[in-house]
Amino acid sequence: MELLKQRSGTNWTVEEECDLCRITYSIYSKFPPMPHAQALNAETGEFFPFDRVRKMKSGYAMAEALGYAWACNCRERSQKHFDQQFTLRDSAGRSLPQTPYTVRFPSGELKHGVTDHAGRTARHRTRDGQQLAVYLGHREA
Structure with a gap:
């Protein structure tokens, strides 16, 4: 370096x-x-x-x-990270653009967002593999 x-x-x-x-x-x-x-x-x-x-x-x-x-390989940043992005779809398989959603992490933390034009959520990064739950609409704890 x-x-x-x-x-x-x-x-x-x-x-x-x-x-x-x-x-x-x-x-x-x-x-x-x-x-x-x-x-x-x-x-x-x-x-x-x-x-x-x-x-x-x-x-x-x-x-x-x-x-x-x-x-990136500097400043002790881990190259091993996980990030997940979801595409929200209706029962017919059509994407859901501009749809409010909530992601719940195993810790209980909630992150809210709105899907993009293709029905995709933002990327959600974690330090290790975790199971995330995605809900339509904005949920409270």
Whole structure:
């Protein structure tokens, strides 16, 4: 691993970065402003303004926004993580876009959301394999 200076707030700090984060930062931080360009999150398939990536303060933040942070190998980030995304469908198999849902974790924690245009939930990350329950609508504890 190499050390790379990356902007942290208004100060410059030296943090240990893996090659993935270092290269990601070195590429995307030098792009000129492109107000109409779109970037793609490879995990979710969602598009978002490219300039948002360009302005991020670290290679890891950029890789996370672009959907490949799972490959990061620095700062003791575990490469072994679990993330689950669900597609909600009706009894006929049609996806349920813009539908409120609740995810319940084994700890009892609840996360609420609304499905995207294809009926997909947000990704829900856990440190190890866990069984998550998904409910239509917003539930309370």
